[in-house]
Amino acid sequence: MAHVNNTYGTMAVKTGMLIIAAALLFAPFLFQDVRxxxxxxxxxxxxxxxxxxxxxxxxxxxxxxxxxxxxxFGSYGAAIALKQMGPGWDAVAIGTLAGILVSLVVATVIGLISLRVKAIFFAMITLAAASVVLVLASQLSHLTGGEDGITYRAPDLFKTANKLMVDDNGKVVRWFGVKLNGKLAAYYFVFFSSLALFLVMLRITVSPLGTVLKAIRENESRAEAIGYRVVAYRTFVFCLSAVAASVAGSIYAIWLKYTGPDTALSFAIMIDILLMVVIGGMGTMWGAVIGAVLMVMAQYYLRDLMGAASEATANIPLLPELLAPDRWLFWLGIIFILLVYFFPRGIAGTVMTKGARK
Incomplete structure (x- = not known):
């Protein structure tokens, strides 16, 4: 019975993933506004x-x-290359590879030096390294643009799309009311690139490497005792994670056409990532999808929802003040606490294991 319930939970999560993937695939046609x-x-x-x-x-x-x-590293690599070389895919390739190379070198050095020590010391070392890079990005204004960041043009493919997707009368072709222009091409570049990266990481988690990583997580001493070089594996996965993050940064830089400390290196982004992991469920990979969707949607739309709720309850004492849009972070915190309480292993983790002990 436990196995059946667990299977139903896994199926429910995977069904949710398909719905989210479909929504993201057709997002330009389902939600026709820039925001x-x-x-x-x-x-x-x-x-x-x-x-x-x-x-x-x-x-x-x-x-x-x-x-x-x-x-x-990935964001600034692509941004600097596009700024210096112009909006070509050669600049994108060089900038992305440069970001990957820098990420690999830094991750390898940090991993080999620090992954032998206790977890808290490693966390502090990574925090110090991230703080140093943030300060350097702000101070090396001749290279990074400093606090103002860098603006640049998109790759030529997106401009070409603008020229190709026109009818005989010179008007941009529309599908279901959506212009087939460079912005749409840029979005699908982001979507399919992100999908490919996610599928690669998903494949890694179900491979023999993923099994070894789980063994190290559960009992590092036992994994080392049966012959696995724990430091080497941990350094490898640290480098692998760094490369994936770097490529994601390059993709985002191409989409945004702007890179600065607030969009690429801010510690607030790190906090968002931690919250998304906890909300979605650690060690599930599907949790990354759920956490990212819920957190980003809350950041963009919770304030609007609270504004509407405040207006709807205008005649009720205290409620309009409590639901004021400026208090959206307070309610986001409340929602986070409730999610952690009712889904202690994250949404995906709790749903997938629900009933497993019955």
């Missing part, structure tokens, strides 16, 4: 970011505060 497209693109990027972080904290038990640092 909705921005939300969908951000969800795609954060699914990759959270999934890559889940490889560390959920599957291997490594707590790192440097994930946004690798995201920033």
């Amino acid at each position: 909705a497209l921005e939300v969908a693109a951000r969800i795609c990027i954060f699914i990759v970011l959270v999934a890559s972080y889940d490889l560390l904290i959920g599957y291997t038990g490594i707590v790192s505060f440097a994930h946004t640092m690798f995201f920033g």
